[in-house]
Each structure stands twice: as structure tokens, then as C-alpha cells.
Amino acid sequence: MEKLIYSLVSAKNNLEALNALLAEMKGISGFDLFVVATDEVAAVVSDFDRSGTATDRTMAIEYAGLIEIMAQHFTLLPVRFGSVMESTDLILKMLERNYHEIQQNLQKVDNKCEFGLKILCDPEKIMADMKSKTEAIIKSDIAPSAEGKNSVYREWVNKKLTEHRLEEMMITFVDSVIAALSVSLTRLNTIYKFKKMVTATTIIDAVFLLDKEKKDALIQSVEVIEKQFPGLNFLLTGPWPPYNFVEIVLK
Amino acid sequence: MEENKILFSTGSLDGLSEEIGNLVNREESRLKLTPDNADSGLAKLVLTLIELIRKLVEKQAMRRVDGGLLTDGEIERLGETLMKLEMKMEELKKHFNLTDRDLNLNLGPLGDLM
Amino acid sequence: MYDNVIDRSKDITILELLDRVLNKGVILTGDIVISVADVDLVYLGVKLMLSSVETMEQLKAGKGIIEK
Numbered sequence: 001m002e003k004l005i006y007s008l009v010s011a012k013n014n015l016e017a018l019n020a021l022l023a024e025m026k027g028i029s030g031f032d033l034f035v036v037a038t039d040e041v042a043a044v045v046s047d048f049d050r051s052g053t054a055t056d057r058t059m060a061i062e063y064a065g066l067i068e069i070m071a072q073h074f075t076l077l078p079v080r081f082g083s084v085m086e087s088t089d090l091i092l093k094m095l096e097r098n099y100h101e102i103q104q105n106l107q108k109v110d111n112k113c114e115f116g117l118k119i120l121c122d123p124e125k126i127m128a129d130m131k132s133k134t135e136a137i138i139k140s141d142i143a144p145s146a147e148g149k150n151s152v153y154r155e156w157v158n159k160k161l162t163e164h165r166l167e168e169m170m171i172t173f174v175d176s177v178i179a180a181l182s183v184s185l186t187r188l189n190t191i192y193k194f195k196k197m198v199t200a201t202t203i204i205d206a207v208f209l210l211d212k213e214k215k216d217a218l219i220q221s222v223e224v225i226e227k228q229f230p231g232l233n234f235l236l237t238g239p240w241p242p243y244n245f246v247e248i249v250l251k
Numbered sequence: 252m253e254e255n256k257i258l259f260s261t262g263s264l265d266g267l268s269e270e271i272g273n274l275v276n277r278e279e280s281r282l283k284l285t286p287d288n289a290d291s292g293l294a295k296l297v298l299t300l301i302e303l304i305r306k307l308v309e310k311q312a313m314r315r316v317d318g319g320l321l322t323d324g325e326i327e328r329l330g331e332t333l334m335k336l337e338m339k340m341e342e343l344k345k346h347f348n349l350t351d352r353d354l355n356l357n358l359g360p361l362g363d364l365m
Numbered sequence: 366m367y368d369n370v371i372d373r374s375k376d377i378t379i380l381e382l383l384d385r386v387l388n389k390g391v392i393l394t395g396d397i398v399i400s401v402a403d404v405d406l407v408y409l410g411v412k413l414m415l416s417s418v419e420t421m422e423q424l425k426a427g428k429g430i431i432e433k
Contacts (some may be wrong), residue, residue, distance in 0.1 A: 153330030163314035233262025243389035264373035
């Protein structure tokens with residue numbers, strides 16, 4: 001039967017403990033969880049019947065829950081849902097081929113957790129706010145050309161220029177929020193990734209990787225920043241296994 | 252697994268959950284080509300790329316206009332070219348029945364590309 | 366109203382979870398898959414370079430899940 005891979009675990013002297021934990025758990029569709037290991041890296045695996053129950057959200061949630069339990073006790077790299085290989089032999093070979101990269105990533109996430117921060121705005125409110133602040137400036141710049149009348153092309157440029165400037169203002173504003181956050185994040189020794197302006201509403205989508213013990217300090221820092229930007233809505237979630245910090249493609 | 256991973260939040264939870272639902276559903280990076288939709292599937296791919304480049308070019312042009320060093324004539328010519336490009340793209344999108352959303356045109360992160 | 370808070374918190378948690386487990390984490394092959402006539406042949410890396418996939422089996426599993 002095919003094998004479903006759940007996670008890649010650091011197996012330094014703890015294979016016994018890992019096996020003990022897995023023995024108390026059940027994998028997807030009730031299959032047993034077991035380990036495929038080479039040296040200091042182990043893959044947590046179970047049989048997988050593709051033709052069996054529908055692979056859907058519920059299964060994905062269950063799968064993630066299992067990873068969560070493993071992550072509470074071991075340093076691991078969570079594997080994306082749906083990663084299936086034909087046999088344990090192939091899995092072993094895959095681990096060997098990618099050994100170095102896996103090890104590096106395990107080291108990176110050792111004793112750390114991921115946290116997510118999304119910052120939302122009210123797009124209309126913010127636009128209105130910015131427009132009023134800059135109406136004067138924009139109007140003065142977009143003067144008609146020498147002939148005193150604008151061509152349709154010039155009008156188009158003016159329109160685009162205004163959009164462009166509002167966008168730039170938005171980016172500057174978002175950068176200021178990120179700058180404020182970065183100060184605290186750096187102090188907490190965080191690895192962080194920011195996505196700006198994902199939608200008109202979600203202006204920041206960030207993920208942080210930091211020591212487990214720093215969770216409360218992180219919450220505090222975010223609360224402090226939130227007070228500086230009362231018009232924005234914050235959502236801080238976690239702790240999560242390090243899904244966003246394991247950019248490996250296993251060959 | 253814990254039922255609630257929210258550590259801190261402000262604003263209405265209803266609003267938050269709606270927006271996050273939108274975000275998660277947008278992650279569709281699979282382009283499925285079948286004999287039926289090969290045309291539009293391929294078109295979608297190509298147009299996505301073209302639109303990305305066009306928007307980058309437009310943005311760069313606006314930066315130069317904003318810089319204030321272009322002559323009226325240059326601005327005029329830029330406007331004409333870009334406007335026509337934009338119109339052409341609209342035509343193509345209509346022809347293949349694709350919206351900006353179809354083309355997965357989330358250019359917010361373009362801020363990062365720039 | 367309190368129930369709504371609990372429900373919404375759960376909703377948000379599940380959405381965040383799904384985003385991670387379905388779209389992030391270690392992957393066996395590349396990001397974007399183009400499937401032609403139900404057969405996954407190639408994948409596009411982020412830099413849009415064409416490359417061949419290793420095993421169709423692996424892709425079918427991934428494809429099956431995301432299609433739903």
C-alpha cells in the first residue's frame with residue numbers, strides 16, 4: 001500500500017520516545033503510524049488507501065491535528081497534506097537524497113514555533129483618509145499641458161498617476177507598521193516574513209518563527225503596536241508547527 | 252488539537268473570519284487543462300503573465316512621470332501607449348471570458364517585487 | 366452571542382490551519398501543476414521554468430485533494 005508522510009522529525013537519540021508516542025496514536029483512516037529513519041532524520045508515515053475515504057477538509061484537519069501532537073514533543077518539519085510515496089524504501093531513499101537540507105531545516109526550527117499575524121484595514125476608510133490628506137498636492141501637480149487643455153491620453157495618465165500615488169502612500173503606511181513591528185521582533189530574535197497588501201483589506205500577512213518560550217512576549221509586543229494603529233484590526237494566531245519556514249522541495 | 256489558536260485580535264470576529272476565508276480560497280495555483288478548456292486554460296496562463304508584465308511596466312512608467320523629469324511630449328506618448336495596452340488587455344480578457352480574479356491578479360505583493 | 370464568539374474563533378482557527386496544511390509545509394514536488402487531459406505532466410516553479418515531475422503517483426495524490 002502507498003504511504004502517507006506526515007512529518008520529518010529530528011531523530012537524535014529519541015527514536016524510542018518517538019515510537020512510543022506514535023504507538024499511542026492512530027493515523028488517517030485508522031492506520032498505524034510508524035517511522036522510516038536514517039541517521040538523525042526520521043519520517044513519520046502510515047499506510048494510505050487512496051481509494052478509501054474521500055480526501056477532504058476533515059481529513060486534512062485530522063492530519064494537521066496529528067502533526068500538532070507530534071510537534072509538541074519533537075522538533076519536526078510538517079509535510080503538506082497529500083504527500084504520498086509508493087513504498088518505505090522510496091521514502092528512505094528520499095530522506096538520504098535530501099538529508100542535508102532536511103537537517104538544516106530541522107536545526108532552524110529547533111525549539112521554535114510559528115505564529116501568524118494578519119493586519120486588516122477598512123479599505124474605504126483608509127482611502128478616504130489618504131485622499132483628503134493629499135488632494136491638494138495631487139491637484140497642484142496635475143496641471144494641464146502647455147496648450148491649456150488635456151488630451152485623452154494626458155487625462156488617462158493623470159488618473160493613473162493619482163492611483164499610483166495613493167498606492168505609494170499605502171505602501172509607505174504599511175512599511176511604517178512593519179518597521180514598528182520589526183523593532184520588537186528583532187529584539188525577540190524572530191525570523192519573520194511579511195506579505196504586504198495581499199488584498200485591499202489584508203494589508204499585512206506575516207509569519208514569525210521564534211522560541212516557544214517567547215510566546216507571551218510576542219503577544220505583548222503586538223498588543224503595544226496595535227495601540228499605535230487604532231484604525232487597523234489585528235489577528236495573532238499560534239503557536240503552529242513551522243509550516244511557513246520549511247521551504248524544501250524533496251526531490 | 253486546540254479549538255482556538257487566536258492569541259490576540261481586534262475588530263469583529265465575523266469580519267475577520269470572512270476575510271480569512273477569502274484569503275484561503277484564493278490559493279489556487281492549479282491550472283487544469285482539459286480538451287474542453289485547453290483554449291481558455293492556456294489563455295489564462297498566458298494572459299496572467301502578460302498582465303503581470305503590463306502592470307509592472309505601467310507602474311514603472313508612473314514612477315517616471317511622478318519623477319517630474321519627462322517632457323509633455325514624452326508623457327503624452329507614454330499615456331497613449333499604455334492606455335492602448337490597457338484597452339487591448341481588456342479586449343483579450345473579454346474574448347476569453349476572464350476576469351482579474353480569474354487571472355489571480357493579486358498584485359498587492361507587487362510592492363515586494365518593486 | 367458568546368456562542369458566536371466561540372464558533373467564529375473556531376472558524377478562524379480552522380481556516381488558518383487549512384491554509385497551512387494544504388498550502389505550506391514540506392512538499393514532494395513543485396508548486397504549480399499543469400494537468401493535461403487528467404494527466405499531470407509538468408510543473409511550474411515560481412520562476413516559471415518547466416521541469417519534469419518525478420512520479421505521477423505523488424501528484425495524483427496532491428491533485429486529488431486540492432480539487433475538492
